[in-house]
Amino acid sequence: MKKSYDDMSHYYGRLWIWTAVVxxxxxxxxxxxxxxxxxxxTPVLKGLIGVAPIYWTVGTIEVITYTPMLGTSGSYLGFVTGNLTNLKVPSxxxxxxxxxVKSGTEEGEVISTIAIATSSIVTTIVIAIGVLLLAQLAPIINSPALKPAFENILPSLFGGLAVVYVSKNWKLSLAPLLFMIVLFLLVPSLASSVGILVPVxxxxxxxAARILYKKNMI
Incomplete structure (x- = not known):
């Protein structure tokens, strides 16, 4: 019996997930x-108790948050290759x-999977080149002139994406944006817990969308 696309995605996705774990x-x-x-x-357990709960929490949150965006194949591929927040999801x-196309559709699933695969390939190539040319590139990367640019790569990446989505859905974006701005201004130390605050x-x-919908504002 010929398996469907979703069945094949789950089969190979689980296969590569457990291969990565091994x-x-x-x-x-x-x-x-x-x-x-x-x-x-005992020493391994003591070390895990300090850090594992954080990664388990973030990992669970990322699965719940990103899977609807990326689709079945994109989610498996993204979680195997890693770095979802910084690269795979924006891509x-x-x-x-x-x-x-929209996420949650068949077209969105295909585009998402292709984008994540391309991002993974490009990332691997860039890392390989960086490793091979590390000695030559180190003085350039560590130069004072370029240091501010490398420190702001992530904000610029998400800033560009935010402009597109906020401009199209500014009413929906207003509440979480104001909440996060006020929260980070009052508690700057939470900047290191961005992954946990995404579902918040x-x-x-x-x-906010539910309230605006009830009031016929969207």
Whole structure:
């Protein structure tokens, strides 16, 4: 029996997800075998208790938040290759915007998957070139003239995307934007917890959309 596109996406997606998990565990195991140094269960558990809950929380939030945007194949590919917030999600959203398709549709799924795959390939090539030319590029990258530019790559990337989406849905964007601006002004230390605050902004936007819809403002 011929499997559907979604069935094949889930099959290969799960296959590569678990392959990535195995490969991640292989690295520390290989190091332990090579140096014959086994930390033991208790030290590993103590280390995990300090950091794992944060990553589990962010990971769960990213799955709930990004999967509806990226689609089935795009989500599997994005979570295997990583760096969703900085690269994969902006690439997918920008590609769907340029193609004139919406997330959650079959067209959006195809465009999202192609965009994420292209982003992964380009990222791998750029990293490979950077590693090979690290010695030559280090003085340029660390120069005082370029330092401010590298520190503002992420804000400029999301700023460009925000202009497009905010201009089209400014009524829906107003509530989460004002909330986040006030929150970060009052508690600047929360800037390092952006991943956790993404669903908070989404919930505020949904709530505001519901109120505006009830008042026939959208």
């Amino acid at each position: 490969m991640l565990f292989c690295v520390p195991i290989a190091i332990c075998i090579h140096y014959n140094a086994w930390p033991g269960f 997918a959203l920008n590609a769907m915007e340029n193609a004139g 902004g989404a919930l505020i936007s949904i709530g």
